Amino acid sequence: MSDIKVKRSVKGHRPQFFEDREIDRLHGMVMAMATEMAVLYQRIDTMERIVAAKGVVLREELERYAPDAAAEGERERWRQKFLDRIFYLYREELDDRLSREDEAAYGRFLDEISR
Amino acid sequence: MGEQSNFFYSVPQARHGMLVEPDRDELARQEFVRGFKAYIQSGIVPGVHATYHNEVRPAFEKRTGRAPRDRHEIRTLMVQHPLFRTYASLQRVSQELLWDTVLDSVERELPVLVARANSRNAGKPLGSLSLNPDLALPKYAVGVDIHCMPGGYGGEGGAGDVTAGALYDRGVYLYALGMMGPMNDDIGGSAAKFVRDRYPNFKPKRILDLGCTVGHSTLPFVDAFPEAEVYAIDIGPSLLRYAHARAESLGKRVHFSQRDAAATGFPDGHFDLIVSSILFHETSKKALPAIIRECHRLLSPGGMAVHGDLPPFWAMDEFNQFMLDCETFYNNEPYWGAMREVDQVAESIKAGFAKESVEFCMAPSAYRSAAGHDRDFQAGEFAPGNAWQVLVTRK
Numbered sequence: 001m002s003d004i005k006v007k008r009s010v011k012g013h014r015p016q017f018f019e020d021r022e023i024d025r026l027h028g029m030v031m032a033m034a035t036e037m038a039v040l041y042q043r044i045d046t047m048e049r050i051v052a053a054k055g056v057v058l059r060e061e062l063e064r065y066a067p068d069a070a071a072e073g074e075r076e077r078w079r080q081k082f083l084d085r086i087f088y089l090y091r092e093e094l095d096d097r098l099s100r101e102d103e104a105a106y107g108r109f110l111d112e113i114s115r
Numbered sequence: 116m117g118e119q120s121n122f123f124y125s126v127p128q129a130r131h132g133m134l135v136e137p138d139r140d141e142l143a144r145q146e147f148v149r150g151f152k153a154y155i156q157s158g159i160v161p162g163v164h165a166t167y168h169n170e171v172r173p174a175f176e177k178r179t180g181r182a183p184r185d186r187h188e189i190r191t192l193m194v195q196h197p198l199f200r201t202y203a204s205l206q207r208v209s210q211e212l213l214w215d216t217v218l219d220s221v222e223r224e225l226p227v228l229v230a231r232a233n234s235r236n237a238g239k240p241l242g243s244l245s246l247n248p249d250l251a252l253p254k255y256a257v258g259v260d261i262h263c264m265p266g267g268y269g270g271e272g273g274a275g276d277v278t279a280g281a282l283y284d285r286g287v288y289l290y291a292l293g294m295m296g297p298m299n300d301d302i303g304g305s306a307a308k309f310v311r312d313r314y315p316n317f318k319p320k321r322i323l324d325l326g327c328t329v330g331h332s333t334l335p336f337v338d339a340f341p342e343a344e345v346y347a348i349d350i351g352p353s354l355l356r357y358a359h360a361r362a363e364s365l366g367k368r369v370h371f372s373q374r375d376a377a378a379t380g381f382p383d384g385h386f387d388l389i390v391s392s393i394l395f396h397e398t399s400k401k402a403l404p405a406i407i408r409e410c411h412r413l414l415s416p417g418g419m420a421v422h423g424d425l426p427p428f429w430a431m432d433e434f435n436q437f438m439l440d441c442e443t444f445y446n447n448e449p450y451w452g453a454m455r456e457v458d459q460v461a462e463s464i465k466a467g468f469a470k471e472s473v474e475f476c477m478a479p480s481a482y483r484s485a486a487g488h489d490r491d492f493q494a495g496e497f498a499p500g501n502a503w504q505v506l507v508t509r510k
Contacts, residue, residue, distance in 0.1 A: 004229065004273040006222045007266040008215070012259030012447040017204035027204045028211070031151065035212060038147035039140045046139075088215060106259065110443070113255050113399040114453030 009095040013106040028089040036082060128288045129297035132364025133231060133357055135281050137220040144216040149289045152209045155202070156292075160438075163193075163202045167434055171196060186428070186436040186452075193437065207445050210263045213289055214282065218265065221281045228357075229275045235360035241368040242345075244359040246352050250373055255399035256350055259447045262290070268328070268351045280357020284329045296482035302392035302423045303332030305503050307339035309478035310388065310421060319343050319387035323413065325376040325406065326394035330358035330369060332423075335481075336390065337367045343388070346381075348374040377405035379413065386413050389420040395506075396424055396454040403450075403457060407508070408466040414510040422506045423478065428455040430504065463508045472509040477502035 017024050051058055067075065084091075096102070128134065137145055171192050175183055183189045193199040221228070236244050252269045260267035264286060270279040288299050295301040303324075310317065319340055324333040327347035337345050347369050349355055359371045374380060376394065389410050395403055410420040428436045436455075443452040463473040479502045 004225060004276045004278065006218060006225065006272060006278050007270060008218060010211070010214075010260045010263045010265055010447065011267060012263070015203075015207065015445050017200045017207070024204055027201075028208050031205070031208050031212060034151075035144050035147050035216070038150075039143040042143040043140070085215070088211065092211075106449075109258050110449040113258070113449045115400055 009092050011099075011101070012109075013096060013101045013103050014089075014092055015103070025089050029086050032086045032088060036085070126293050126297050128285070128293070128299070131361060132235065133228065133277070133281065133284070133361040135217070135220045135224050135228065135285050137217075137285075138223070141216065141220045141223075144219070145213075145285075145289055148209060148212045148216050149292060151205075152213070152290070153292050155205055155209060159202050159205065163199055163438070164434070166196060166198050167193060183433065186433050186440055189433055189437040190440070203441060203445055206441070207263075210290075210446055214264055214286055217282055217285045217289070220285070221278055224281075225278065228277050228281055231364075232277045232356050232360035233275055235363040236356060240359070240363050241366065242359060242362060243370045243372075244355060245370075245372040246355060247373045248352070250350065250375060252350050253375055253377070253399075253402060255402055255450065256397065259449065261397055261447055262442075263447050266353075268349070268354060271352050275356065276353045277357040277360070279351050279353035280329045280355075280361070283354065284331065284357070284361070287331075294483075298334070299331040300335050301480055301482040302503055303390070304335040304481040305478040306332075306390055306392065306421050306423045306505055307335040308481045309476065309505060310419075311339055313476075314419075317388075317419070319418070321386045322346065322388045322390065323348070323379075323381070323386045325389065325391040325410075326397070327358060327371070328354050330362050330371065332390075332392035333358075333369055334362060334365065334367050336388075337362075337369060340388075344370070346370045346372070346386075348372050348376065348379060350375060377402050377409055379409060381413055383412055384415040384418075387415050387418040389413060389418070391420075391422045393424050395422055395459075396448065396451050398454070399450050400453060400457070403454065403459075404462045404466065407459075407462050410508065411467040411510065416510060419507060419509040421478075422459075423503045424454075424506075426455075426504045427459070427475075459506050463506070466508075468508045468510065474507050476505050476507055478505045 017027075130136075167189070172183065175192055183192060257267055257269040264279075264282060266272070266279055266282070268279060270276075272278055284299065288295070291299065296304070320343055322336050322340060322343045322345045324330075324336065324345070324347040327333045327349050328351075330347055333345060333347040336343070345368065347358065348371070349358070350373065352373055355371045355373055359369070362369045362371075376391070376398075391406075394406075398406060414420060425439070428439075431439070439455070440452040442448040443450075460473050460475070464470050483501055
């Protein structure tokens, strides 16, 4: 079961929307980051509501907290996954390059399918 | 427009025995991406329309003394406009994020989903599952990953894999912004209701659903025609394993098999009702007529085929045609635009259906009318107006 490979990249050339490819990349990055901010917001909001409903003040404990090595390790793994999400377009582009997919190849495929 | 649309988003996807269960962060991600797609529709698309009608089109008319000819000419004008580029880029990004966020849940739960599918498909199932590893997968279905779903319809990651099904079921719910109902089944449900309402004396004994993916559009036919045997086919093994386990978990009897809709291998006249839901636009210029011909061969005398899809181009203005056609270029849907120009009535007549037995009809949205929703079709999103366009061919 564990040898099932889940594919992350998309077969088919990724179109470019702006003259400067960096802007395309920025769109991807900004929205991936916005997604993670929404996750955080939702977590914190949940915590605050639950804690407040119990009448607990958390602020001082949060200020004093120091993570141990295991917690720090978990945080670093989280950060690496986070970065992987933000740089997903670079991964896509790399896959495009490796598989030699480009706009012309997609156009030829489109013609073959639709004409 | 935003308020009207938001009304639909409050309906959560209905759970069943195979649906992936996102953890709280994954759910937050998925809900955000769905919200992002809805925002593009309500917050950005109106600006694209305004840009064209107030700026791009008048400038073109002033320069040339005529209106843009067709959707292709509109496209050459719009792709130069920064606002359109932003729209198209964000739409693409939202689609990529959608699959990526669902993949997190699927990957994490995969061993459990595979085990569940195995146990559902073994034992004494209501329906059946038959895979054909020798089937040549049609190029149109696997040449690119359609609508940017990683792995595509044919994706098979190993024995017992259900990734494509799990990904599609959750992803399409988010993609449709929940507007196909909590079971994602509005196209099938509307077509089934349409057939029953319009032909109250029609009692099909065998029904076939072409390109069933996870069987979400198939199941309404099991409910609408409880006396009938229901068959469903697709080309992807992972999709079909998932589809069968999903149907079993919902207590629905469907016989799933891996076959090509253009050459199914079923005997002549075997079915009384053949249906497809948003299949046509994911085929090809060669496959579409072949599928219609196959339907003619498979139908019994007095039988009918009902194919549901988004509206053809003739049903909308050039600008909406152009907006809809963005899927062709930016969402790995190579046949999306060309299909909408095919004369499906003519193709049906060529396939052997009598002229008076072929027509386009509007099948009112079953989910929407039951929920009392009312909205217009808007190009740029995947959701119908108050009805789905269906091609009806009777033998």
